[in-house]
Amino acid sequence: MSNFFRLYGEKLLNAIGTHLFYVLISVSIGFVIALFLGILLSRVPKISKYVLPVLSVVQTIPGIVFIGILFLYLGMVPATVLAALSIYAIFPVLKNTYTGLIGVSEQYKEAAKGCGMSSLQSLLRVELPLALPAIIGGLRMSTVYIVSWAVLASMIGLGGLGDFIYIGVSTNNNTLIIAGAVPAAILAVGLGLLIDCFQKKAVPKGLRRDAK
Amino acid sequence: MIEYKNVSKSYGKQKVVKDLSLKIPDGEFVVLIGPSGCGKTTTLKMLNRLIEMDSGSISIDGKNIMEMNPEKLRSHIGYVIQQIGLFPNMTVEENICVVPRLLKWDKEKSRRRAKELLELVNMPYETYAHKYPNEMSGGQQQRIGVLRALAAEPPIILMDEPFGALDPITRDSLQDEVKSLQQRLGKTVIFVTHDMDEALKMADTVVFMSEGQILQADTPEGILRAPANDTVREFMGKHVHNFSQNQLACSDLMKTNVAKVTQDRKTLECVNMMSRREIDSLVVVDQQERYLGVLLIETVNERGKAGDSIKDLITVDFPTVTPDTPAKTAFDIISGQRAEYVVVLTDDKKVAGIITKTSMSKALASVVWGDGQ
Numbered sequence: 001m002s003n004f005f006r007l008y009g010e011k012l013l014n015a016i017g018t019h020l021f022y023v024l025i026s027v028s029i030g031f032v033i034a035l036f037l038g039i040l041l042s043r044v045p046k047i048s049k050y051v052l053p054v055l056s057v058v059q060t061i062p063g064i065v066f067i068g069i070l071f072l073y074l075g076m077v078p079a080t081v082l083a084a085l086s087i088y089a090i091f092p093v094l095k096n097t098y099t100g101l102i103g104v105s106e107q108y109k110e111a112a113k114g115c116g117m118s119s120l121q122s123l124l125r126v127e128l129p130l131a132l133p134a135i136i137g138g139l140r141m142s143t144v145y146i147v148s149w150a151v152l153a154s155m156i157g158l159g160g161l162g163d164f165i166y167i168g169v170s171t172n173n174n175t176l177i178i179a180g181a182v183p184a185a186i187l188a189v190g191l192g193l194l195i196d197c198f199q200k201k202a203v204p205k206g207l208r209r210d211a212k
Numbered sequence: 213m214i215e216y217k218n219v220s221k222s223y224g225k226q227k228v229v230k231d232l233s234l235k236i237p238d239g240e241f242v243v244l245i246g247p248s249g250c251g252k253t254t255t256l257k258m259l260n261r262l263i264e265m266d267s268g269s270i271s272i273d274g275k276n277i278m279e280m281n282p283e284k285l286r287s288h289i290g291y292v293i294q295q296i297g298l299f300p301n302m303t304v305e306e307n308i309c310v311v312p313r314l315l316k317w318d319k320e321k322s323r324r325r326a327k328e329l330l331e332l333v334n335m336p337y338e339t340y341a342h343k344y345p346n347e348m349s350g351g352q353q354q355r356i357g358v359l360r361a362l363a364a365e366p367p368i369i370l371m372d373e374p375f376g377a378l379d380p381i382t383r384d385s386l387q388d389e390v391k392s393l394q395q396r397l398g399k400t401v402i403f404v405t406h407d408m409d410e411a412l413k414m415a416d417t418v419v420f421m422s423e424g425q426i427l428q429a430d431t432p433e434g435i436l437r438a439p440a441n442d443t444v445r446e447f448m449g450k451h452v453h454n455f456s457q458n459q460l461a462c463s464d465l466m467k468t469n470v471a472k473v474t475q476d477r478k479t480l481e482c483v484n485m486m487s488r489r490e491i492d493s494l495v496v497v498d499q500q501e502r503y504l505g506v507l508l509i510e511t512v513n514e515r516g517k518a519g520d521s522i523k524d525l526i527t528v529d530f531p532t533v534t535p536d537t538p539a540k541t542a543f544d545i546i547s548g549q550r551a552e553y554v555v556v557l558t559d560d561k562k563v564a565g566i567i568t569k570t571s572m573s574k575a576l577a578s579v580v581w582g583d584g585q
Contacts, residue, residue, distance in 0.1 A: 116285075
C-alpha cells in the first residue's frame with residue numbers, strides 16, 4: 001500500500017486535481033447555459049414540447065463519440081473535454097429548471113402579476129425561488145454525471161482519474177483500476193453531499209418540507 | 213369612480229362579456245354574483261387588465277385604463293384571489309410588503325405599514341411577521357392575502373371569491389372583518405362570489421350577472437324585494453322565497469312554550485315562577501285555558517300582597533294578535549315600544565304563543581340570511 005503511494009501518490013493527487021477541475025468548470029458552464037435555456041424554454045411551453053425531447057436524445061449519445069468528434073475539430077486541448085462535458089452537464093439542469101418553472105402553481109404567478117410585478121420581477125422574486133429545489137436537484141444530478149464522464153478525458157490523453165483506470169484495464173492491473181475508481185466515486189458522493197448542504201442553505205425556509 | 217362602458221370580451225367564438233356597462237362610485241362595496249360562467253370573474257379581471265377586453269372602455273376616475281401601464285395600474289389596485297396565493301418563499305411581512313417594495317417604498321416605511329396592517333386584524337407583528345405561509349391556517353393566510361392587497365393603500369380592491377376555499381366559520385368572521393375594514397378605510401371593493409349569503413351580507417350593491425350581461429344591479433334589499441326576472445329569483449332561492457310572499461304571519465314567529473298561570477294562583481307562587489324562568493311576566497288564563505290577561509312583575513311589586521290571589525293584578529289591555537295577523541303588525545307594536553311582547557290568540561281566545569323581540573329578530577334573520585343561521 002505504502003509502496004503504491006510512494007510510486008503513484010503524486011500522480012494520483014494530480015489526477016484528482018485535474019478531474020475536479022474538469023468537473024467544476026464544465027458543470028459551472030453547463031449550469032449557467034442550462035439555467036438560461038430553461039428559463040427561455042419555460043416562457044414558451046408550446047415550443048418546448050418539441051425541443052426537450054430532441055435534447056434528451058442528444059443526451060443519449062455516448063460521451064466517447066462526442067469527445068471523439070470534438071477532438072477532430074478542436075484537437076488535444078482541455079477545451080475539447082470541457083466543451084463535451086459542459087454539454088452533458090446542461091441537460092439535467094435544463095430539464096429540472098424547465099419543469100420547476102412550469103410547475104410553479106398558477107396562483108403564485110397570478111398573484112405576482114396581480115400585485116403589479118413585471119414578468120422579470122415575477123421570475124426573479126417568485127418563480128425562480130419556488131423552482132429552486134428542482135433546479136438544485138438538477139445541478140446535483142449533473143455533477144454526479146460529470147464526475148463519471150470526466151473519466152473519458154484520458155481517452156484523448158488529457159489526464160484525470162481516467163488515466164489510472166485505462167492503464168489499469170489495459171495492463172490488467174486491478175490496483176490501478178481501483179486507484180482511479182475509488183477517488184472518482186468519493187468525488188461524486190462528496191460533491192453530491194456538498195450540493196445537498198448548499199440546497200439546505202439556499203432553499204427559502206418556507207419551502208422546506210420540514211418547516212413547521 | 214369606476215366606469216365600464218360597453219365592454220365586451222370573447223374567448224374564440226364564445227362571448228363571455230357582452231356590451232357591459234357599469235358605474236361604481238368611490239367607497240362602494242360591489243358584489244358581482246351569478247352562476248358559474250356568467251362572466252363575473254372576467255369582468256373583475258378586466259379592471260386590472262389581467263384579462264384584456266376586446267372592445268369598449270373602462271375608466272378609473274376618468275382615466276382610460278388601456279392608456280395606463282398595466283404593471284403600474286395593478287400596483288394601484290389591490291387584488292385578492294381565491295387560492296390566496298401568498299408567496300411561500302416569503303415571510304408574512306415580505307408578502308405584505310410586496311407591492312410597497314415594487315413601488316420602491318423605503319424599508320422602514322414598509323415595515324411600519326406591515327405592522328400597522330397586522331394590528332388592524334389583531335395579528336401581533338411580533339408573532340406573525342416572520343412566519344411563513346405554510347405555518348399558518350387557511351383563514352390566517354387569507355387575512356394576510358387581504359393585507360397584501362391593502363398594503364400600498366390602493367383606493368380600489370378586487371376580490372375574486374376570496375373566501376371560497378375557507379370553512380364556513382372562518383369565512384363568516386373574515387367577511388365581517390373585510391366589511392368593517394372596507395368601511396373604516398373607505399375603499400372601493402369589487403367582490404366576486406357565487407354565494408348569495410355572502411353577497412347579501414357584504415354588498416352595498418349587488419350586481420347580478422348571467423351570460424355576460426347584467427340582469428340587475430341593486431341594493432341587497434332591492435334585489436330581494438324585487439328580483440328582476442326568474443333567473444335572479446331562482447338563484448336567490450330561499451332568500452327571495454319568503455320575501456316574495458311577503459306574508460309572514462304571526463304564527464311564523466311566535467314562541468309556543470309560554471309561561472301560563474290560572475287566575476286563582478297566589479302572588480308568591482307567581483313571583484317564584486317568574487324568577488325561576490327568568491321572565492318578568494306571565495300569561496294568565498282561566499280553567500278552560502282561555503286568555504284573560506298578563507301578570508306583570510311591576511304590578512305585583514306595586515300592589516300585590518303575599519297570599520293574595522293574582523285575580524286583581526292582571527293587566528287586561530295587553531296587545532294581542534291572531535295567528536293570521538301579518539307579522540308586520542306585531543313588529544310595529546313591539547318596535548313602537550308599547551310592549552315587551554304581544555300575545556297570539558286563537559279564535560276561541562286560547563293562547564297560541566307570544567312574539568318577543570328575540571323571536572322577531574330570529575325570524576327576520578332567517579328571512580334575510582336563510583334558515584341555516
